[in-house]
Each structure stands twice: as structure tokens, then as C-alpha cells.
Amino acid sequence: MNDEFAVDENGLTSDGYRVLPPVSKKAMYVYNIIRFAIVSVFFGLIIHFGGQLFGSYQDLVCTGLMILYIVIVIYLIVGPVIFYKRYRYRIDDEKAEIRRGIVTISHTLVPIERIHQVEVARGPINRMFGLANVVITTAGGVSTLDMLDEATAESVAAKLNETVVGLLKDRD
Amino acid sequence: MDNDPIQVQTEGGFEPLVYKNHVTTILQNIISMLIGLGFMALVMYTSSGNSLEMGRFGLCLIGAVAVMMSLVYVRIWMKTTYTFNETELTVFKDTVFKNLTNIQYSKMASVNVRRTVLNHIFGTTTLLFNINSSINAVKAEATLTLKTADADVLREWVSGRILSKPMPLVDDRQQETLVEVRNIDVILHGFFGQPTTSSLVGLASLGYSILTMFTGSGGLVMALILFGVSSVLPWIRTILRYYNYRIYRVGDTITVESGLLNVYRSSFNTKKVNSIRVREPLLARLMGKSLLEAEVVGLADSEGMPLLCPLKSKAVVRKLANEIVPEFIFDCENGNQPKESFIPTMGIRVLASVISMIMGLSLLAYVMFVVGEPANPILRYILYAAYAILIIVIPAIIIVHGLLAQKNREFAMSSETFLFVTGAYDRQTDYMRYDKVQIASVTAGILQRRFGVGRCTVNIMSSKGVMSLTSGIFRKDELEAVGQEVIARIRDGRYDYRRYQ
Numbered sequence: 001m002n003d004e005f006a007v008d009e010n011g012l013t014s015d016g017y018r019v020l021p022p023v024s025k026k027a028m029y030v031y032n033i034i035r036f037a038i039v040s041v042f043f044g045l046i047i048h049f050g051g052q053l054f055g056s057y058q059d060l061v062c063t064g065l066m067i068l069y070i071v072i073v074i075y076l077i078v079g080p081v082i083f084y085k086r087y088r089y090r091i092d093d094e095k096a097e098i099r100r101g102i103v104t105i106s107h108t109l110v111p112i113e114r115i116h117q118v119e120v121a122r123g124p125i126n127r128m129f130g131l132a133n134v135v136i137t138t139a140g141g142v143s144t145l146d147m148l149d150e151a152t153a154e155s156v157a158a159k160l161n162e163t164v165v166g167l168l169k170d171r172d
Numbered sequence: 173m174d175n176d177p178i179q180v181q182t183e184g185g186f187e188p189l190v191y192k193n194h195v196t197t198i199l200q201n202i203i204s205m206l207i208g209l210g211f212m213a214l215v216m217y218t219s220s221g222n223s224l225e226m227g228r229f230g231l232c233l234i235g236a237v238a239v240m241m242s243l244v245y246v247r248i249w250m251k252t253t254y255t256f257n258e259t260e261l262t263v264f265k266d267t268v269f270k271n272l273t274n275i276q277y278s279k280m281a282s283v284n285v286r287r288t289v290l291n292h293i294f295g296t297t298t299l300l301f302n303i304n305s306s307i308n309a310v311k312a313e314a315t316l317t318l319k320t321a322d323a324d325v326l327r328e329w330v331s332g333r334i335l336s337k338p339m340p341l342v343d344d345r346q347q348e349t350l351v352e353v354r355n356i357d358v359i360l361h362g363f364f365g366q367p368t369t370s371s372l373v374g375l376a377s378l379g380y381s382i383l384t385m386f387t388g389s390g391g392l393v394m395a396l397i398l399f400g401v402s403s404v405l406p407w408i409r410t411i412l413r414y415y416n417y418r419i420y421r422v423g424d425t426i427t428v429e430s431g432l433l434n435v436y437r438s439s440f441n442t443k444k445v446n447s448i449r450v451r452e453p454l455l456a457r458l459m460g461k462s463l464l465e466a467e468v469v470g471l472a473d474s475e476g477m478p479l480l481c482p483l484k485s486k487a488v489v490r491k492l493a494n495e496i497v498p499e500f501i502f503d504c505e506n507g508n509q510p511k512e513s514f515i516p517t518m519g520i521r522v523l524a525s526v527i528s529m530i531m532g533l534s535l536l537a538y539v540m541f542v543v544g545e546p547a548n549p550i551l552r553y554i555l556y557a558a559y560a561i562l563i564i565v566i567p568a569i570i571i572v573h574g575l576l577a578q579k580n581r582e583f584a585m586s587s588e589t590f591l592f593v594t595g596a597y598d599r600q601t602d603y604m605r606y607d608k609v610q611i612a613s614v615t616a617g618i619l620q621r622r623f624g625v626g627r628c629t630v631n632i633m634s635s636k637g638v639m640s641l642t643s644g645i646f647r648k649d650e651l652e653a654v655g656q657e658v659i660a661r662i663r664d665g666r667y668d669y670r671r672y673q
Contacts, residue, residue: 056543060534094659106615109655113662113669114610140610140631141638171669 017088017099024087024147027129028080036076043069075102089145091156093163096136098145113167114138118160120153136160189256191326193249196294197317201245202238203290209234254316256330261301263314275313277333279303281444281469284312285327285437287320297323301330335425335441347427351481351492353417361482362410365463366403368454368598374403414482421496426466428478438478440468443672446632447604447641448480448500450489454597462489466497469633478635500589500603507582507593512623513645514578519619521574525567532562573597581644583628583651590654592628592643602641607667608632612655614648628654 011019046053047062054061079102088099096110117137126132132153134145145156216230244267251266259278265271284300291297297320300312318326364371381395415432421442429437445466452462464481481492493501509517536559539545546552573596582593582601593601609630616626628643628651643651661667 057538059542060538064531094663095655101615104615104617105621106613107652108611108613109659110611111609111658111662113667138610138631139633139638141640143611 013088015090017090017097020084020087020147021131021149021152022084023129023149024131025080025084027125027131027147028083030125030128032076032080036073039069039072039076087146091159096143096145096160098143100146108143110136110138110143112160112163114140115160115164118157118164120150120157122150134160188258189326189329191254191256191316191318191322193252193254194294194296194317194319195249196290196296198242198245198249199294200290200317202242205241205245206238209238254314256326261314261330273314275301275303277330280330280334282438282440283327283330283334284439285323285435287431287435289433291317291320291434295320299323299327299330331425331439335423335439347418347420347422349418350420350495351484351488353414353419353482353484355415357482357484358414358417359411360461361414361463362407364453364456364459364461365410365451365483366406366453370402370406371453371455374399377402414479417479417482419480419492419496426480426496428480430479440478442497442499444468445497445500446608446634447602447639448493448497449603450493450601452486452595452599456483457599460485462486464489464493467632467634467639469635497603500605502584502586502589502591502603504582504584504591504593507584507591509578509581509644510625510647512647513581513625516617516620516623516625516645517578518571518574520617521570525570528562528566528570532559535559535562577644583643583646585653585657590657592641594642594644604630604632604641606654606658606661607672609654609658612658614651614655616648620645624648626651628652630654 007013007019013019043065046065050058050062082102083100086099086101086105090097094112096112096115098106098108100106100108115136115138119135119137120132121135122132126147130150131147132150134148134153134157136143136145145153148156213230213234216234248265248267253264255262255264260274260276261280263271263273263275281302282300284302286298286300287296288298296317298315298317301314301316302312316326317323366374377395377399381399384395412432412434413436414430416435417428417430419426419428421427424442425439426442426445427437427439429435445468447467449465449467450462451465456462461483463479463483466478466480468478480496481489484492535555539555546555576596580593580595580599582591584591589603589605591601591603593599609632611631613629614626615629620626624647625645626648627645629640631638631640633639658667
């Protein structure tokens with residue numbers, strides 16, 4: 001794992017990023033159990049009806065599908081651990097930054113000046129674990145801070161809203 | 173104005189202008205509706221198995237819908253007014269729901285003119301008023317149809333409030349175009365301006381239809397339909413849209429005019445331009461040609477980016493770009509992908525090629541040693557084609573794509589704008605303003621991280637809503653500079669929102 005993702009005892013990286021609450025891993029696993037069920041049904045149906053679909057090539061196709069299925073299952077098992085370890089976010093008066101990813105790591109930067117709307121969203125699984133997403137909307141798309149604990153999500157959203165309102169007041 | 177529901181007030185001596193749509197808009201709406209209903213009637217008639225009773229029932233139903241909709245159109249016409257105040261346009265609708273829309277002139281990006289065949293017949297012009305917003309980007313916020321003379325006067329009046337240097341329509345028509353676009357250029361643009369993938373799909377379906385015609389193996393109609401939809405229709409639409417093309421700039425206002433049957437005229441301020449794109453589809457590039465497009469939010473053009481120059485020689489396009497949008501253009505030197513990008517660029521492609529070859533060889537081995545070659549000659553030929561495609565064609569296309577991508581891609585930053593050159597077979601150069609970037613991301617996969625490189629994606633508003641543009645593979649620290657520059661400009665005041673209002 002790259003050093004840039006190492007955190008100190010306060011849960012901050014050397015350049016001041018914050019990390020996700022540990023309970024977020026459990027929420028990710030619940031999401032992945034649902035995904036696992038959907039993927040299993042999908043592959044099961046293909047393999048079950050494969051005889052009619054692929055005729056004499058059924059064995060070849062099924063072998064390929066099973067390899068793909070195993071790769072997906074491994075991804076669903078190890079994904080949350082890697083996602084949790086790599087997920088970082090940082091917000092100051094100028095920008096919101098999010099670093100995340102499992103295979104591909106992204107560093108997203110949203111200038112506060114461009115933010116139109118901030119909202120806190122709680123889905124059923126997030127609610128089970130006391131988590132919430134902060135959805136940041138700009139004129140050019142949406143960026144999301146996923147699975148923060150509810151109190152943190154509310155305070156992040158309040159801080160962002162306050163900064164945006166301050167900017168708009170300055171303009172008036 | 174009859175049936176005017178708005179109490180017109182005089183604001184400090186200013187007399188608001190109040191308009192209603194020309195009465196022929198009712199007729200235009202009815203004609204459009206009848207075409208749709210006629211198609212429905214045809215479907216109902218054919219699906220009813222030519223049953224007389226079902227046919228009568230369907231016709232009665234369609235007739236009732238037509239009468240009801242016509243009454244709705246009359247009511248909409250009667251109860252919709254457009255009031256042009258000193259600072260804003262107010263559209264008031266009192267139909268089924270009451271609706272009051274205020275559009276400030278300062279928020280308007282453009283007033284476009286559209287003259288369809290029906291407009292020509294009725295001597296009217298439709299004005300489209302658009303605001304600079306990604307929401308509802310392809311649909312005008314308000315449309316108003318008037319007699320052409322009245323529309324010209326109104327357009328001039330509104331343009332005077334939203335554009336930096338409006339001009340009388342007479343002068344507008346006398347402006348010389350900055351680039352001479354002959355109609356043959358437009359026709360060539362229609363044929364060679366399409367992305368290569370669309371052209372290939374079209375050619376493949378044409379080839380297949382010719383093959384089926386000679387072999388009589390069936391599928392001719394479907395192949396011809398596919399060729400028509402994927403190639404012929406876009407060609408015809410492009411030719412009709414850009415025939416009689418003219419472009420000029422006066423002050424900060426760019427005007428584009430074109431059209432064979434329907435005439436379009438769009439005027440917009442350069443400060444509303446978010447990005448500029450030079451596109452070179454493969455076939456056009458082989459002919460030394462390129463085309464120029466602009467991303468302007470608020471043109472309400474479902475065609476997407478407005479065309480600034482149809483397919484012309486690269487030198488002509490470059491010259492026009494320097495004249496019409498010099499704010500964006502800068503020279504890029506040594507901006508190609510670094511050598512560290514070569515393995516990340518090729519790595520995934522080599523892997524994809526190997527997978528394709530493994531699939532082809534597995535299929536070959538399976539057929540040879542397990543199921544045996546099929547007796548049906550057509551099936552056998554299909555299998556030979558599949559081997560060739562999986563083992564040779566796809567890997568070759570992927571590897572050449574990677575080599576061309578490494579050669580073509582560029583990234584460079586100037587003081588006001590930055591550019592991404594992307595593409596392999598087709599090549600496109602996007603010049604973007606830092607001040608229009610809404611979100612900037614840098615991403616790196618496993619292989620890219622080992623070499624310290626990645627890709628940059630920027631989100632900006634576009635004429636169709638939102639657009640993401642992704643760079644080639646460059647050093648991560650260089651790409652991170654785009655987002656940092658966006659922030660730095662906001663911090664030190666180089667970005668001023670008033671500049672773009």
C-alpha cells in the first residue's frame with residue numbers, strides 16, 4: 001500500500017486527509033452480499049440455460065463464465081478492505097478532495113466556488129450502520145463523499161453549505 | 173394584445189413589449205400532431221388485421237384525440253404571453269396549470285433563429301431564447317414565433333441586451349464569412365466528418381448488403397436499414413443542416429448561419445464558450461482535413477456542439493480558430509505522452525490482444541479436437557472468419573490503436589486555457605478554460621501507478637448538459653496541476669464570475 005494512504009493515531013494522513021469510519025466496511029460487505037446474490041443468479045441462469053444458448057460450445061463458454069465468476073467473487077470479498085484502506089477525503093475553504101479506488105485510484109477535486117447544492121443522503125443499508133453520503137452537486141456533475149458517519153456527514157454538509165452561502169453573499 | 177392576462181406596467185418610462193405566438197403556431201402544432209397520429213393510425217390499422225370494426229374504432233379514437241389536442245393548442249396559444257421588460261423576459265402560461273417563467277437577459281446565452289419549412293410557408297420565424305445552464309441544455313427556455321419582420325426587430329432588441337456588440341440585422345446579413353465554405357465542403361463534411369466507428373458500421377452494413385444481394389442469403393433489408401440509419405441519415409441531416417454555411421465575429425459575438433430547408437442562425441458571446449474542439453476523423457486526417465467545434469452552453473442545439481468550421485484543410489481551420497476564438501488557442505510544444513506512459517498505454521492493450529488470441533485459439537482447438545468442423549459450409553466460413561478476427565484482426569487493431577495513441581496524445585497548459593489531444597485513429601484536440609472546470613480528477617490504474625503516470629478527467633458544462641473530457645496518460649504531478657490552477661485562479665482573483673455573465 002502506498003505511503004500516501006498511511007494514517008496517524010488521529011486518523012489523518014500526513015497531508016491532513018480524513019478516513020472512513022471502520023463500520024463502513026460492514027456496510028460495504030452488506031452491499032457486496034446483495035451484488036453477490038444478483039451475480040450468482042445471473043451466472044446461474046446463463047449456465048442453466050447454456051445448453052439451449054450455446055449448443056455444442058456449452059462447456060467452453062461455461063468454463064470461461066466460471067473463471068469470470070470467480071474473479072468477480074474475489075473482487076467482492078477483498079474490495080471493501082482495499083476501498084476502506086484507500087478512501088481519504090479533505091475539505092477546506094477552497095476545495096473538497098476525495099481519494100478513492102480499488103484497482104484504479106482517483107483523486108477528485110471540487111472547487112467550493114463551483115458547488116451548487118450539498119445534500120446528505122441515507123440509504124437503507126447506510127442507515128443500518130449509522131452512515132450517510134454527502135452528495136456535492138456542481139453544474140458539471142456530482143461528486144459523493146461515501147459512507148461517513150451521520151454526524152460527520154451533517155457537519156461536512158453544513159460546513160460546505162456555509163462556505164457556499166458565504167460566497168454567494170459576498171457576490172451580492 | 174387580445175386575451176392578455178398580464179397587467180402591463182410601465183417601469184420608469186420603459187414600455188414593456190408584449191407578444192403572443194403567431195396564430196400559425198396552432199396550425200404547425202396540429203400538423204406535427206397529425207403526422208404522429210397518422211403513423212399511429214397506420215400501425216393500428218395494420219395490427220388489427222385489416223378488421224373494419226377495429227379500423228373504425230381506431231379512427232374514431234384518433235379523431236377524438238386530434239380534436240381534443242387541437243383545442244388544447246388553441247388554448248395554449250390564447251393563454252401564453254411573452255413580456256419583454258427592461259431586464260428580463262417573462263413567459264406567462266395560464267393553460268391547465270399557471271406558469272410564470274422569468275429569464276434575465278444577463279443569464280441568456282443566445283437568441284437563435286430557426287426557420288423551418290412551415291415557417292417559410294407562413295412567413296414566420298421562430299426565436300429561441302436560451303440561458304447558460306447545463307439543466308435543460310438542449311431545449312430552449314422559451315420559443316416565440318412571429319412574423320419574420322417582427323422577429324427580426326425583436327431579436328435585434330434582445331441581442332442588444334445580451335451581446336457585447338449587437339448590430340442591426342441589415343449589417344448582420346452583410347457581414348463577410350471568416351471562412352469560405354463551399355457547399356461541396358459541406359457535402360464532404362457530411363461524408364467524412366463522422367467518427368470512424370460510425371463510418372465503419374455503415375461500410376460494414378453496406379458490404380454485407382452487397383454480399384447478401386449476390387449470394388441471396390437473406391438479411392438484405394436489415395443490412396440496408398442499418399446502413400441507412402447509421403450512415404445515410406446522418407450524412408443527409410448534416411448536409412441539410414450546414415448547407416450555405418457562414419460564420420463571422422463582431423466584437424465578442426460569434427454568429428453562425430446555415431441550413432438548406434430549415435435556416436438556423438445562432439449568435440453567442442465568446443465568454444459563453446466553454447471549450448473548443450478540433451476534430452480529425454481518420455479518413456479526414458488522411459486527406460489533411462479537420463473541423464472546428466465550440467461547446468457553448470445555452471444554444472439549445474440538439475445536434476450538440478455548434479460547428480465553427482466544417483471539414484476544411486488543417487491550415488484553414490487553424491487560421492479560422494486563431495481569428496474566431498483566439499482566447500483559446502495556443503501552441504503546444506513537446507506535449508506528447510512521456511516515455512513512462514508507453515508501457516501503461518500498451519500494457520492493457522497487449523493483455524486485451526492476448527485474451528482475444530487465447531479466445532480464438534481456444535475456439536479453434538475446441539472445434540478441431542472436441543466438436544469437429546460443422547458440415548454446413550456457411551457455418552464453417554463463419555468459424556474461419558471468427559478465428560481470423562479473434563487471432564489476427566482484433567489484436568492488430570488494438571496494438572496499432574495503442575501505438576497511435578502514444579504518438580497522438582498531448583497535454584499542455586497555458587495561462588488561460590489547457591488542452592488535451594486524444595484519440596488514436598480519430599484525433600481530437602480540446603482547448604478548455606480553467607474557469608469553466610467544475611470537477612477535476614486524476615486517476616491511475618495499477619500499471620500507471622508503477623510509472624508515476626495517470627489520466628486527468630475534467631467535468632464542464634456542455635451544450636448537451638454535462639461533459640467529461642479525459643486526457644491521455646501523463647505524469648500525475650503534471651496532471652494534478654490542472655486542478656491546482658483552477659483553485660489558484662479562484663484564490664488570487666484571476667477567476668472573476670462577472671467575466672462570464
